[in-house]
Amino acid sequence: MSVLRIHDLKVEFPGRKSTFVAVHGVTLEVEAGKILGVVGESGAGKSTVGNAVIGLLQEPGRIGEGEVFLHGQRIDNLPDKQKRLLRGRRIGMIFQDPLTSLDPLQTIESQLTETIRIHLKLSASEASARAIELLDAVGIPDPDIRIKQYPHQFSGGMRQRVVIALALCAEPEVVIADEPTTALDVSIQAQILELMKKLCADRNVSMVVITHDMGVIADITDHVAVMYRGKLVEYGETDQVLGRPQHPYTQSLISAVPRPDIRVERFPMVDYIEEAGTPTKHIDIATHWLGKARAYDKPEGALVKIRDLSMRFVTRASIVPSKRRFLDAVKNVSFDIHEGETFGLVGESGSGKSTIARLITGLFHPTGGSIDFAGTELTSLTDRRQVLAMRRQMQMIFQDPYSSLNARMRVRSIIAEPIKFHRLAASNTEVRQIVDDLLDHVGLGIAAGDKFPHEFSGGQRQRISIARALATRPRFLICDEPTSALDVSIQAQILNLLKDLQEELGLTMLFISHDLAVIRQMCNRIGVMRHGELCEVADCDALFDNPQHPYTKQLLELMPSMELLSRANLQESGPTGAPPAP
Amino acid sequence: MRRLLQAMIVMLVVALLAFTLFRFVGDPINQMVGIETSIEEREALRERLGLNDPIPVQFARFIQSAVQFDFGTSYQFRQPVSDLFLKRIPATLELSFASAVFALVVGIPMGIYAGLNRESWVSKVFLSVSLVGISLPTFFIGILLIFFFSVNLQWLPSFGRGEVVEIGSWWTTGFLTASGLKALILPSITLGLYQMTLIMRLIRAEMLEVIRTDYIKFARARGLPDRLVHFRHALKNTLVPVITITGLQLGAIIAFATITETVFQWPGMGLMFLQAVQNVDIPIMSAYLLLTAFLFVSINFVVDILYFLIDPRLRIERA
Numbered sequence: 001m002s003v004l005r006i007h008d009l010k011v012e013f014p015g016r017k018s019t020f021v022a023v024h025g026v027t028l029e030v031e032a033g034k035i036l037g038v039v040g041e042s043g044a045g046k047s048t049v050g051n052a053v054i055g056l057l058q059e060p061g062r063i064g065e066g067e068v069f070l071h072g073q074r075i076d077n078l079p080d081k082q083k084r085l086l087r088g089r090r091i092g093m094i095f096q097d098p099l100t101s102l103d104p105l106q107t108i109e110s111q112l113t114e115t116i117r118i119h120l121k122l123s124a125s126e127a128s129a130r131a132i133e134l135l136d137a138v139g140i141p142d143p144d145i146r147i148k149q150y151p152h153q154f155s156g157g158m159r160q161r162v163v164i165a166l167a168l169c170a171e172p173e174v175v176i177a178d179e180p181t182t183a184l185d186v187s188i189q190a191q192i193l194e195l196m197k198k199l200c201a202d203r204n205v206s207m208v209v210i211t212h213d214m215g216v217i218a219d220i221t222d223h224v225a226v227m228y229r230g231k232l233v234e235y236g237e238t239d240q241v242l243g244r245p246q247h248p249y250t251q252s253l254i255s256a257v258p259r260p261d262i263r264v265e266r267f268p269m270v271d272y273i274e275e276a277g278t279p280t281k282h283i284d285i286a287t288h289w290l291g292k293a294r295a296y297d298k299p300e301g302a303l304v305k306i307r308d309l310s311m312r313f314v315t316r317a318s319i320v321p322s323k324r325r326f327l328d329a330v331k332n333v334s335f336d337i338h339e340g341e342t343f344g345l346v347g348e349s350g351s352g353k354s355t356i357a358r359l360i361t362g363l364f365h366p367t368g369g370s371i372d373f374a375g376t377e378l379t380s381l382t383d384r385r386q387v388l389a390m391r392r393q394m395q396m397i398f399q400d401p402y403s404s405l406n407a408r409m410r411v412r413s414i415i416a417e418p419i420k421f422h423r424l425a426a427s428n429t430e431v432r433q434i435v436d437d438l439l440d441h442v443g444l445g446i447a448a449g450d451k452f453p454h455e456f457s458g459g460q461r462q463r464i465s466i467a468r469a470l471a472t473r474p475r476f477l478i479c480d481e482p483t484s485a486l487d488v489s490i491q492a493q494i495l496n497l498l499k500d501l502q503e504e505l506g507l508t509m510l511f512i513s514h515d516l517a518v519i520r521q522m523c524n525r526i527g528v529m530r531h532g533e534l535c536e537v538a539d540c541d542a543l544f545d546n547p548q549h550p551y552t553k554q555l556l557e558l559m560p561s562m563e564l565l566s567r568a569n570l571q572e573s574g575p576t577g578a579p580p581a582p
Numbered sequence: 583m584r585r586l587l588q589a590m591i592v593m594l595v596v597a598l599l600a601f602t603l604f605r606f607v608g609d610p611i612n613q614m615v616g617i618e619t620s621i622e623e624r625e626a627l628r629e630r631l632g633l634n635d636p637i638p639v640q641f642a643r644f645i646q647s648a649v650q651f652d653f654g655t656s657y658q659f660r661q662p663v664s665d666l667f668l669k670r671i672p673a674t675l676e677l678s679f680a681s682a683v684f685a686l687v688v689g690i691p692m693g694i695y696a697g698l699n700r701e702s703w704v705s706k707v708f709l710s711v712s713l714v715g716i717s718l719p720t721f722f723i724g725i726l727l728i729f730f731f732s733v734n735l736q737w738l739p740s741f742g743r744g745e746v747v748e749i750g751s752w753w754t755t756g757f758l759t760a761s762g763l764k765a766l767i768l769p770s771i772t773l774g775l776y777q778m779t780l781i782m783r784l785i786r787a788e789m790l791e792v793i794r795t796d797y798i799k800f801a802r803a804r805g806l807p808d809r810l811v812h813f814r815h816a817l818k819n820t821l822v823p824v825i826t827i828t829g830l831q832l833g834a835i836i837a838f839a840t841i842t843e844t845v846f847q848w849p850g851m852g853l854m855f856l857q858a859v860q861n862v863d864i865p866i867m868s869a870y871l872l873l874t875a876f877l878f879v880s881i882n883f884v885v886d887i888l889y890f891l892i893d894p895r896l897r898i899e900r901a
C-alpha cells in the first residue's frame with residue numbers, strides 16, 4: 001500500500017478575471033521508503049503539487065478537485081488545525097535554499113526543540129537530547145557543541161543538513177524536498193543526496209523530490225513524474241522514463257541536458273517550447289555592421305595572457321596591520337586564452353572564477369600579476385581613452401538575467417547605450433538600425449525593442465544581455481555562468497546562440513561555469529579552479545578523459561551519473577535533429 | 583569602544599557649537615549688565631569672567647564646567663541654568679515617557695495586526711487613520727483634542743501638569759495623583775501620535791517582508807502554530823529596523839516636545855527653551871543644545887547595544 005497517494009489533483013489560483021489552473025489532474029503514489037521524483041521546468045507546477053500536499057498553498061490558491069491520501073486517510077479536506085498538526089509530524093518538508101530556510105536569530109537548538117516539543121510530548125532536556133541525536137544522524141560533527149550555534153555559523157551544506165534534521169525531527173512518514181540541492185555545489189550536492197538516500201532507507205521514510213535537475217532524478221529516485229504546464233506528461237519507474245521516454249516533451253527535455261560524456265557540436269533544439277524564437281539568420285561578417293572595425297592586429301601568441309594574477313580582499317580593516325584579515329580570492333593564477341577559442345573556468349562557489357572575470361574587465365584592480373590583452377598591459381593602463389578602447393573590446397554577460405538589466409529602460413535604449421557611449425554609429429537612425437538588427441539576430445524580433453525587461457522571461461532577458469554585449473562589437477566575450485539561472489531547454493538555446501555567434505564573429509570567449517557538462521559542450525580548453533588557485537589547465541577532451549589533478553578527478557566523479565539518460569533511443573525518436581554520434 | 587569614541591566626538595562638536603553660540607552671538611557682558619555700567623566696570627567683569635583669555639582656553643573651561651553640569655547663569659532668571667533645568671526635566675521626561683509608551687503599546691500591536699491581516703478592513707482603517715496622524719501637524723492635533731475633550735466634553739484638563747508629588751530633593755511626578763494622570767493623557771497622545779503611526783507602518787511593512795521569507799514558510803511547514811511563527815520568528819526578525827527608528831523617535835520626542843508643551847502649557851524644558859529664545863537667554867539655549875545632543879547620542883548608543891543583543895550575526899563580526 002502506498003504511503004502518499006495523490007488522486008486527480010487540480011490546483012487553481014482564482015484571479016480577478018479568470019482562474020489560473022496551476023495543476024491539472026495529477027495522480028501520483030509514493031511507496032514506503034521509496035523516492036519519487038517530480039521533474040519539470042519552471043512554471044510546470046511541480047512545487048505547487050508539493051505545497052498542496054502539505055497544505056501550504058500560497059493565497060489565493062486552492063485545491064479545486066482531487067484527493068490526497070496519507071496511509072489511506074484523506075488529508076486534503078482536514079480542518080486547518082489538524083492540517084497543521086500533520087505538518088512536521090507526518091509530512092516533513094525541505095526547501096531549496098539552506099541559507100534562508102533557518103531563522104537567523106534563533107539557535108539551531110531552539111529551532112529543533114520547539115519543533116520536537118510541538119509534535120512529541122517530550123521534556124526540554126529529552127527534546128534537546130533528541131535534537132543532538134538527529135544532528136549526529138544527518139552528519140554534523142560535534143553536535144553537542146554546534147547545536148548551541150546560530151545558522152550563520154554553519155556552511156551552506158551543513159545548513160541543509162540542519163534543515164533535513166528539522167524536517168525529520170518528528171519522524172514524519174513522508175518528506176517533500178523542493179529542489180533540495182539546487183543551491184549547493186556539486187560536491188555538497190552529492191553528499192546531501194547520499195544522506196537523503198540513506199535516511200530514506202534507514203528510517204523507512206518516503207520522499208518526494210521536486211527538482212528541475214535530471215541528474216538528481218537519475219541519481220536518487222525510484223519513480224519519476226514529468227510535469228509540463230501543470231500536467232503530468234509521463235510517470236513511471238525512473239530507468240524506464242529516462243531510458244525510454246515516451247512523451248515528446250520528456251524526450252526533448254532529456255535531449256537538452258548537456259552531456260558530460262561526449263562533446264556535441266550543437267545542442268538539439270527543443271521544439272516543445274514556445275519561446276524558442278525566430279531562427280537567427282546568418283550574418284555575413286564581411287558586409288555586416290558587426291563585422292566593421294574588426295580589423296584588429298593579430299596578437300603575438302595568445303590574445304589574453306594572464307600571469308601570476310592575485311586578488312586579495314580585506315575582510316577586516318584595522319589600523320594595526322597585525323589585526324587585519326584578508327581573503328585571497330585569486331592566488332597566482334596564470335593562463336592564456338588564444339584568439340578564437342573558448343576557454344572554460346570551472347570550480348565551486350568561492351573558487352575565485354568570477355573574481356578573475358572582474359579583474360580582466362577592470363571591475364576590480366588586482367593586487368598582483370599582469371593581464372595582457374592583445375599586447376596591452378591592462379593593469380597599468382591609466383589613460384582614460386585607452387581604458388575605454390579596451391573596455392569596448394571586451395564585454396561581459398552576467399549570471400542573473402533579472403538584475404543585470406535596468407528595469408526602467410526600454411530594451412532598445414539598453415542595447416543602444418553602449419553604441420552611443422562608445423560613439424560607434426554616426427546617427428540615431430543608424431543606432432536604431434543596428435539595435436533592430438541585433439534584436440533580430442539574437443532571436444527576439446524587432447518588436448522587442450519597445451518593451452521593458454520585465455516583459456521577458458529569463459531566457460529572453462539573457463538574449464537581451466547578449467545583444468547588449470555585442471553592441472560594442474567586442475572581440476572578447478566573458479560569460480559568467482550565463483545559463484545557470486535558466487531551465488535546461490532554454491539553456492540549450494542560449495548556448496547554441498553563443499556558439500553560433502562565436503563562429504560567425506570569430507569571438508574569443510572566457511566561459512565561467514560550475515557545471516562540468518556545460519563546460520564540456522562549450523569550451524576548447526578548460527581551467528579548473530579551487531580556493532583561488534588554478535589546479536589544472538587542459539584541452540577539453542583530455543581533461544575529461546584523463547584528468548591529472550586529484551581535485552579534477554574528484555569533481556568528475558561527483559557529477560551525477562547520466563548513464564540512465566540513454567540517448568540511443570532519442571536519436572531515432574528524438575524531436576529535431578539530434579546530432580549524429582561523433 | 584569605537585562607538586564610544588564616535589559619541590565623544592559628536593558631543594565635542596556640539597559643545598563647540600554651543601560654545602560659539604554662547605561666546606559670539608551678541609556680547610555676553612551687554613546681556614548681563616545694565617546700561618549705566620561704566621566701561622571700566624565692564625572691562626573688569628570681562629576680565630573676571632575670563633572672556634579675555636584665548637579662545638581655546640575659554641572653550642576648555644566651557645567643557646570643564648559643562649561636564650560638571652554647570653552652564654552658567656540664566657540672563658532672565660538670574661539663577662544657575664542647571665537648577666532651572668533640574669526643575670523642568672521631570673515634567674518633560676514624564677511626558678516623553680508616557681507618549682513613548684503610548685506609541686509603542688498601541689503602535690506595535692496595530693502594526694503586527696495590519697501586517698498579518700493585510701486584506702482585512704480593520705487594517706485598512708488603521709492605515710487610513712495613521713495617514714491622518716502623519717499628515718496633521720502636532721499643534722493642530724493638540725488643539726483638536728483640547729477642543730473635544732476639554733472644551734466640549736470637559737473630561738480632561740487643557741493645560742498644566744495637575745497636582746504633582748515631590749520625590750527626593752528635585753524630582754516631581756504627576757504619576758501619583760489622579761489630576762496629574764488626567765493632565766498627562768492629552769499631551770502624551772498629541773506627542774506620541776506621530777511616532778505611533780510611524781512605528782505601526784514600519785512594523786507592518788517589516789512584517790509583510792518577513793512573512794514572505796523562507797524561514798517563515800519552513801516554520802509553518804514544520805507544523806509550528808501561528809502564535810510561535812508570528813511572535814517568536816517573525817516579530818523578532820522585524821525588530822532591528824524598528825529599534826533604530828524607535829530610538830531616534832524617542833530622542834525626537836524628548837527634544838522636540840516644545841510644540842506640545844506650548845500648546846498644553848506644560849512646564850517642561852521645551853517651554854523654557856521657547857521662552858529663552860524669545861528673551862535671547864543664551865546660556866539656556868546652549869545648555870538645551872548640549873542636553874539634547876547628549877540624549878540623542880546616548881539613545882543611539884543604547885540602540886547599538888540592542889542590535890548586538892537581538893542579532894547574533896553582528897556579535898560574531900565584532901568578536
